[in-house]
Amino acid sequence: MQETLSAADRAKKAAGEKVAAMVEPGMRLGLGTGSTAAWAIRALGRRVREEGLRVVGVPTSYAAEQLARAEGIPLVTLADVEALDLAFDGADEVSPELNLIKGRGAAHTREKVVASLARRFVVLVDESKLVDRLGTRWPVPIEVLPMAAEPVLRQLRRMGAEPVLRMGKCKDGPVVTDQGFWVIDARFPGGIDDPHALAVTLSTMPGVLDHGLFLGLATDVLVGQADGQVRHIRRP
Numbered sequence: 001m002q003e004t005l006s007a008a009d010r011a012k013k014a015a016g017e018k019v020a021a022m023v024e025p026g027m028r029l030g031l032g033t034g035s036t037a038a039w040a041i042r043a044l045g046r047r048v049r050e051e052g053l054r055v056v057g058v059p060t061s062y063a064a065e066q067l068a069r070a071e072g073i074p075l076v077t078l079a080d081v082e083a084l085d086l087a088f089d090g091a092d093e094v095s096p097e098l099n100l101i102k103g104r105g106a107a108h109t110r111e112k113v114v115a116s117l118a119r120r121f122v123v124l125v126d127e128s129k130l131v132d133r134l135g136t137r138w139p140v141p142i143e144v145l146p147m148a149a150e151p152v153l154r155q156l157r158r159m160g161a162e163p164v165l166r167m168g169k170c171k172d173g174p175v176v177t178d179q180g181f182w183v184i185d186a187r188f189p190g191g192i193d194d195p196h197a198l199a200v201t202l203s204t205m206p207g208v209l210d211h212g213l214f215l216g217l218a219t220d221v222l223v224g225q226a227d228g229q230v231r232h233i234r235r236p
């Protein structure tokens with residue numbers, strides 16, 4: 001049956017299929033979260049089932065775990081593997097330096113742990129995610145201990161940010177992460193001047209588990225296009 005996909009989904013699918021084709025036998029993989037990474041997990045699952053490709057994957061969220069399991073991809077934990085050959089994941093913004101904002105699906109904390117252990121971290125996006133300056137389109141997600149939410153919100157406001165506690169779409173009250181934490185989305189009007197300084201400030205706020213700034217982690221960015229082409233940007 002012919003798939004009818006939107007232009008955005010065709011672009012995401014192209015990037016996902018491209019990274020699945022880059023996977024080699026025996027690789028230990030990080031499996032990302034979100035709608036773009038899901039295309040890669042599905043394409044990888046096809047290779048596992050149809051070609052007998054032998055790989056293992058570490059999922060970055062409950063959702064990625066469920067999808068990978070359904071696709072027949074063998075899963076391991078970080079107790080089983082010391083390092084990963086390749087991790088793939090989506091992103092909300094990608095800067096020209098290949099720095100990222102991630103976490104629209106509230107999975108950024110586990111995603112960062114997995115990406116940091118990978119020899120190659122391949123980011124899958126469509127053109128709409130490329131920005132000149134981080135923070136121009138999306139806020140920075142900050143995963144926070146519930147009892148620390150108010151002090152962190154106040155500190156962010158003092159820094160000139162516009163933070164909001166992320167609320168559930170299908171639930172009254174705050175979004176709860178896979179770790180049982182909450183998420184604050186901090187918008188920085190005009191974008192982020194110094195992402196490295198901001199990352200240090202956010203990481204040292206008491207009660208913050210982790211934030212969605214991924215700096216210096218991406219080695220490759222695959223930019224999918226609606227016509228099925230994929231532009232490959234490598235970290236210099």
Ligand SMILES: O=C[C@H](O)[C@H](O)[C@H](O)COP(=O)(O)O
Nearest residue numbers: 034035036090103105106107
């Ligand atoms: O927490 C969610 C992740 O960081 C996603 O990888 C990111 O939000 C991109 O998601 P999508 O591919 O659905 O745009």
